[in-house]
Amino acid sequence: MELGPIWRALIRNKSSYILIALQIAATMALMVNAVSIIQERTRMMSRSSGTDEANIFQIYSMSFDPAQDYQAMVAADLDAIRGFPGVANAVVTNSLPLRQGGWSQDLKTEPGTDNEGSGVAIYFVDEHGVDTFGLNLVAGRNFEVTDVSWFDPDAGPRWPGLVIITEAMATELFPDARPADTVGKTAYIDNDIPVTIIGVLEKMQAPWKDWAGVERSMLVPMKRGDGFARYVIRAEPGYRDELIPQIEQMLAERDTGRVVDGAATMTEIRANAYLEDSAMIKLLVFIVSLLTAITSLGIVGLASFSVARRTKQIGTRRALGAPKAAILRYFMLENFLISSVGVVSGAVIAVGLNMWMVQRFNLTPISWYIIPVAMIALWLVGQCAVYGPARRASLVSPAIATRSV
Amino acid sequence: MLTMQNVSMVYRTESVETHALRDFSLEVDEGEFVSVTGPSGSGKTTFLNIAGLLEEFTSGTYKLDGKDTNSLGDTERSRLRNEKIGFIFQSFNLIPELDIFDNVDVPLRYRGFNAAERKRRIDHVIDMVGLGSRKKHLPSQLSGGQQQRVAIARALAGEPRFLLADEPTGNLDSEMAESVMQLLEDINSKGTTIIMVTHEPNLAARAKRNIFVRDGRISTGEPELQVAVGG
Ligand SMILES: Nc1ncnc2c1ncn2[C@@H]1O[C@H](COP(=O)(O)OP(=O)(O)O)[C@@H](O)[C@H]1O
Numbered sequence: 001m002e003l004g005p006i007w008r009a010l011i012r013n014k015s016s017y018i019l020i021a022l023q024i025a026a027t028m029a030l031m032v033n034a035v036s037i038i039q040e041r042t043r044m045m046s047r048s049s050g051t052d053e054a055n056i057f058q059i060y061s062m063s064f065d066p067a068q069d070y071q072a073m074v075a076a077d078l079d080a081i082r083g084f085p086g087v088a089n090a091v092v093t094n095s096l097p098l099r100q101g102g103w104s105q106d107l108k109t110e111p112g113t114d115n116e117g118s119g120v121a122i123y124f125v126d127e128h129g130v131d132t133f134g135l136n137l138v139a140g141r142n143f144e145v146t147d148v149s150w151f152d153p154d155a156g157p158r159w160p161g162l163v164i165i166t167e168a169m170a171t172e173l174f175p176d177a178r179p180a181d182t183v184g185k186t187a188y189i190d191n192d193i194p195v196t197i198i199g200v201l202e203k204m205q206a207p208w209k210d211w212a213g214v215e216r217s218m219l220v221p222m223k224r225g226d227g228f229a230r231y232v233i234r235a236e237p238g239y240r241d242e243l244i245p246q247i248e249q250m251l252a253e254r255d256t257g258r259v260v261d262g263a264a265t266m267t268e269i270r271a272n273a274y275l276e277d278s279a280m281i282k283l284l285v286f287i288v289s290l291l292t293a294i295t296s297l298g299i300v301g302l303a304s305f306s307v308a309r310r311t312k313q314i315g316t317r318r319a320l321g322a323p324k325a326a327i328l329r330y331f332m333l334e335n336f337l338i339s340s341v342g343v344v345s346g347a348v349i350a351v352g353l354n355m356w357m358v359q360r361f362n363l364t365p366i367s368w369y370i371i372p373v374a375m376i377a378l379w380l381v382g383q384c385a386v387y388g389p390a391r392r393a394s395l396v397s398p399a400i401a402t403r404s405v
Numbered sequence: 406m407l408t409m410q411n412v413s414m415v416y417r418t419e420s421v422e423t424h425a426l427r428d429f430s431l432e433v434d435e436g437e438f439v440s441v442t443g444p445s446g447s448g449k450t451t452f453l454n455i456a457g458l459l460e461e462f463t464s465g466t467y468k469l470d471g472k473d474t475n476s477l478g479d480t481e482r483s484r485l486r487n488e489k490i491g492f493i494f495q496s497f498n499l500i501p502e503l504d505i506f507d508n509v510d511v512p513l514r515y516r517g518f519n520a521a522e523r524k525r526r527i528d529h530v531i532d533m534v535g536l537g538s539r540k541k542h543l544p545s546q547l548s549g550g551q552q553q554r555v556a557i558a559r560a561l562a563g564e565p566r567f568l569l570a571d572e573p574t575g576n577l578d579s580e581m582a583e584s585v586m587q588l589l590e591d592i593n594s595k596g597t598t599i600i601m602v603t604h605e606p607n608l609a610a611r612a613k614r615n616i617f618v619r620d621g622r623i624s625t626g627e628p629e630l631q632v633a634v635g636g
């Protein structure tokens with residue numbers, strides 16, 4: 001290969017090439033870090049909430065008549081919703097995963113105020129909770145009708161002694177036990193009220209997607225009977241969208257004195273929770289594409305200029321026996337060398353930038369393989385960009401050598 | 406070794422047709438030193454370009470070493486230029502960003518020689534043109550005469566049988582021109598065929614055979630005209 005002389009010629013003209021190499025380096029550094037952030041966000045966004053998101057939606061009912069018997073109203077609403085054609089199951093609860101608002105408390109393995117507890121998200125549900133959310137109970141049992149009590153809004157929860165927790169919470173409380181083996185163990189809520197773990201869920205996310213303990217959740221067998229009732233409904237597959245207005249109408253008609261509102265599918269709730277992340281991803285993709293486009297235009301421009309400037313030299317090389325392919329290869333190799341300087345310094349800058357961002361903004365370090373992938377991508381971009389000018393160079397006539405230019 | 410029969414070359418642009426060569430017929434034997442003179446625009450460079458396979462022509466036949474060049478593709482023509490033909494240009498055509506060593510190396514790399522063979526040949530020809538101490542110099546650091554000697558070294562490195570020179574002394578003062586001419590005579594005496602286009606009658610006269618070109622044709626038997634030729 002003729003890398004040696006191409007490299008020496010480049011070095012003698014370095015001022016013409018240093019800018020484009022820097023541009024490639026900057027593109028590389030930005031691309032690597034952007035991809036790393038995109039990866040991180042995508043990984044967060046693709047976490048499962050543990051629920052049957054595609055078929056679940058919520059609706060809430062607000063009543064303002066203090067004389068009304070809310071427990072009777074909720075019980076009758078639930079019967080009506082569960083009996084509605086197309087509804088798989090329904091539950092009255094306080095929140096749902098990804099909603100970004102909910103109830104959390106500390107659980108402890110020893111009673112008392114001195115020791116540290118672990119935060120856990122609490123969902124108040126009845127015996128239909130596990131089925132309505134589409135949760136996977138991997139050990140123990142579900143609640144029974146007799147386990148469930150009403151939640152007195154004025155007195156606060158009187159903790160029924162039974163709970164179901166997620167595997168992540170089980171491991172958090174009892175790091176040495178297999179999650180399934182925590183069934184039967186006791187934990188303490190409100191410092192010293194004992195609750196017995198009767199079941200373990202494979203997965204159910206807390207309502208806060210950014211919380212470090214997002215996988216730690218707990219089901220408590222209680223129903224709220226007050227003026228505000230949040231119904232979470234799981235439709236039979238394919239019925240979700242048509243059910244929403246039907247259920248809204250049905251609830252409104254059953255009691256004209258209340259407001260029925262807040263209809264939202266879990267798909268919408270998820271999109272809303274990750275709005276900022278998906279906007280960030282779009283922005284980064286846009287910036288990286290733009291930068292890559294500008295860089296490849298720069299390569300095209302510089303290569304075209306350098307071909308035009310070296311027309312006579314190209315003709316001379318042809319006269320001395322270079323076939324067209326050798327001229328094409330010359331410019332491709334030259335671009336490869338410039339790009340190499342760019343991507344190698346870009347890799348160094350990228351790692352430095354990432355180390356700084358990891359410290360400063362608590363980002364995850366780059367996965368090492370992004371660097372070679374980005375290098376190859378930018379090499380390819382460079383080769384594609386330079387192909388046009390290089391091909392034009394290969395078409396320069398050898399007769400140029402003797403014609404004065 | 407070179408046979409042209411009725412070669413014509415017409416350059417066409419939108420508005421004009423230029424007949425640069427008309428029924429040009431010529432035979433050059435192995436070992437000859439042929440000078441080509443003629444007025445400016447008479448077709449000398451066109452002839453040299455065709456002879457050197459730099460350009461294709463409009464009609465006629467051109468055989469190089471008995472091989473009809475009409476049927477050759479670009480790759481084969483490039484290979485023949487590389488192996489059989491050495492070029493020397495009026496403005497030297499050294500590659501400005503390569504040093505002397507790398508300049509002489511250019512055709513050898515296209516030839517595919519290994520590094521040791523290339524180095525042996527480069528050292529040999531650079532010494533031969535008397536520039537052994539300048540290998541790491543850039544062309545811009547040499548005088549015109551020295552640059553042309555580098556170009557001659559580059560043309561000779563592949564040991565071509567056939568050297569084509571288009572006004573090789575045109576950009577040199579008479580002293581430098583003389584040293585280049587001596588070099589060419591020396592090379593010819595070792596068996597390399599040379600065709601040299603020149604404007605200078607006294608240099609042309611030193612060739613073993615003179616050709617006078619006018620209006621794209623060879624005109625014969627008018628030696629007195631040669632003396633009258635100029636720029
Ligand atoms: N590429 C070209 N396009 C059009 N006309 C050309 C071209 N090259 C040469 N010519 C014309 O062909 C004629 C012969 O040119 P050339 O062979 O360069 O003459 P010389 O070398 O004897 O001065 C001139 O009239 C010149 O203008």
Ligand SMILES: [Mg+2]
Binds near residue numbers: 450451
């Ligand atoms: Mg000429």
